Amino acid sequence: MKNIIAIILAITVFSNLALADNCDWSTIKAMPNGDFEYSPQLNLCVGNLVQQKQVQTQQLSDLNQAIDLKNLALQNADARTALWEKTSDDELSRINKIESDSKQSGWLMFALGAGTVILSGFMAAKLVHN
Numbered sequence: 001m002k003n004i005i006a007i008i009l010a011i012t013v014f015s016n017l018a019l020a021d022n023c024d025w026s027t028i029k030a031m032p033n034g035d036f037e038y039s040p041q042l043n044l045c046v047g048n049l050v051q052q053k054q055v056q057t058q059q060l061s062d063l064n065q066a067i068d069l070k071n072l073a074l075q076n077a078d079a080r081t082a083l084w085e086k087t088s089d090d091e092l093s094r095i096n097k098i099e100s101d102s103k104q105s106g107w108l109m110f111a112l113g114a115g116t117v118i119l120s121g122f123m124a125a126k127l128v129h130n
Helices: 002-021 040-129
Strands: none
Touching: none
8 A cells, every 4th residue: 555655755856856957947937026937837837736736735635634544444344353352252151151050050960860869769669668
């Protein structure tokens, strides 16, 4: 991404230099009142440079905004990933707890069943011998 931005900025800078090279800047004359006098062709060159500067400023603003949006998207993606990891860890611990409770319930049911059979036998033996 940085390479693309660097290429775009380089193209805009070099395009200004190309426009500036077509102009003869030596024809500018200083006036006694502090103003400058230059030819209509040079006036067009200056106007083109000013417009290019405004376009470059807008392009740079757009590129910075795009970079900010990209960084925000990456930040949100990282937050979503962290939330997903936390959720999956929580779900895994819940599943492990359910499996553990299920095994304990199985042993408890077995013990209660065995106890019921033994007590039933004991009570039946008492009834038969009385």
